Amino acid sequence: MRILSIHNYYQHPGGEDVVFEQEKTLLALTEHVFSLTFNNKKGWRGAWQTFWSPWNIWAAQRLKRAIRQYKPDVIHIHNLHYAVGPIAVRVAKRMGIPVVMTVHNYRLLCPSSTLFHNGKLFTDSLYTEFPWKAVCIGAHSHSSVKTFWLSYTTWLHKKLGTWHMVDRYITLTDFAKQVFAGSSLHLPPEKLVIKPNFVANGFQLSEARGHHFLFVGRLTQEKGVEVLLEAFAGTDYHLRIVGDGPLRTMVTDADQRHPNITYLDTLGRAAIDQQLATCTALVFPSIWYEGMPMTLIEAFAAGTPVIASNLGAMESMVHEGQNGWRFTAGSASDLREKIGLWLTTTVTYRQQLGLEARREYEQRYTAEQNRLLLLNIYHSTTGAT
Template sequence: MRILIIHNFYQHKGGEDVVFAQEAAILTEAAHQVETISFHNKKGLKGLLQFFLYPWNVCASRKIMKQVNGFNPDVVHIHNTHYAIGPLLFRKLHQANIPVVLTLHNFRLLDPSANLFHNNTVFTDTIDREFPWKSIRNKVLDNSLLKTFWTAFTVYLHKRLGTWKNIERILTFSEFGKQLFLNSTLGLNADQIAIKPNFAVEDSEPYKVQKKDFFVYIGRLSEEKGVESLLKAFSLSQYTIKIYGDGPLRDRVKEASEIHSNIIYGGFQSKEILHQYVSQSQALIVPSIWFEGMPMTVLEAFACGTPVIASKIGILEEMIRPGKNGLLFEPNNKKSLKETLDNWMSLSTDDKEIISDNCKKDFFDNYSAQKNVLLLERIYKEAIQQSKIQ
């Protein structure tokens, strides 16, 4: 199959970049003919021009269509178009009768915030609105009225033009995400949306790592990640938590680690070091209080047989099956988290071993590279067939 994969990089590296590169690599390894084209959001005057061209970027679309005409792909897979590419590309590909698959890595089509999180709480007020005036008034995107309005206008313009309805397959990570999009004013239909999880690299260690008496948190140190409730829960317990990452709450974490000997801050570490700690830990803690996309840390934990203790919110409630591959607790609730930690530590060694084995099984059944390739191939074929009957 001839596959063109398109991606727009933000100024700061994110999980979408990793998925873009990984999927291009595994599809190539599976003997598909793959080409990629990417754009980067710029700073300064160039970035300002990209921003204002966002709703109708003729130049970016022309450049991409030139490669499309030269490569003649069977299908085009797009990961991100914000800002440097823009939604006009979808219209050009549809006019050329090229099947298109779009991965939704966030909720930008539902609200300019992209993460449905504002003022330290989940924000879903505008999902069922034709135009998100409340989001604009609240300046949910980078606290900027202009950025919020222009992003909202771009999505709204292409909603009115029917752009989003003309995409053959739109990919979300979970049933939860799918329902959010179906309940919106985008006008999408259920057959148009497919669920495709991310994947992680398989654990190469053929043996089981000896578990130690500590838990681990890996990720951005910020409010939406539930770091405050994490610190409060462990300050009330005797259990050890090792925290790795960086972000606006770094000083808060360092302060807590100086006061409580069971809270250990390890800063930013290499992927190899993090893998070691995740493998050895009792469980990975994911205390998010917002709607995650699909945390790669969870997949990587499953890959090495480490259970996950997570907030009962959004996609995490789908991924984590209590007593099977981890445990769930109420989001932003230190008491619930502490009780869940107590429940975990009360389990027998045999019970923990069974849960660890379930984690690895879940990984190979749902989140391995091999499963991902098969799923992508099926989705591409469906998109191609759908394009022929339109």
């Protein structure tokens, strides 16, 4: 099968960029894979890209040339924002190529892209034809102007029927599928399919685990860092934190004031894997819905149970009493209580949850599982067998 993957790289590398590269490399093992990539610029070039995002004729011309050159059987779109724009969908369909799009976030439903704003969930845009409230509060980049233009682009192509031209939307979790299915996009259920992300199987299982907990991730408010620190402060429960971000100073202060909290700064891949293999559980206190946290998949691959907030993607991935526990999102007291209860359980019980976490990985999140799921999705759009 000949596959053309389209992706617009962000100014700051993120998880979507990683998934695009992973899938492209994975599919290239058995298929003919070609890529068409774009980059968001800064300064006046970025403003120019943004201005043309509703109807980017230059991006359209690049895509037409790529289709003529590579003759793909299917086009897989990852990110269109800003330098490509929705016109890519229309060009592909006009040239008779089926289109698959992965929705890594909620940008088609809300200009915030995360359904999170100013420290709390923001879902007002999900069911409205035009997200005026998001514009008023500057839900995108804290700018009403940028939010309006992004909203206008999505709205225009909603009216033109562009989003209904996509043959399959890949959602990462059942939760995300339900959100899109009930939104103002009014997508037919048969166009929404679930395919999770994956990580390579390079993890070693370990029985020599300590009694400390681990957090790995961006040090930001939406990741629940404040909830995390409040839950562990003044207790005898030991926590190690890996990551960087705007709340770094808050974390370093906690490290200095509380002997049970240790900040390990940023670590390389091998060092993070070692931390996952030796902690008693990963703590994931995010207070927004998330897309599909790679950290959770990495924990499962390492046979590490997860204690996560009962929200969004975490509800779809962490199954109570099977591969981990859940607590009330945003509640430091409930997290503290769950941590205390966890340490009273037997080693055998924790090991069993770890084995279930690993089994979950092997059944859902391996590279081979992902390759087969992707090919099935492509075949369903082309009619190939």
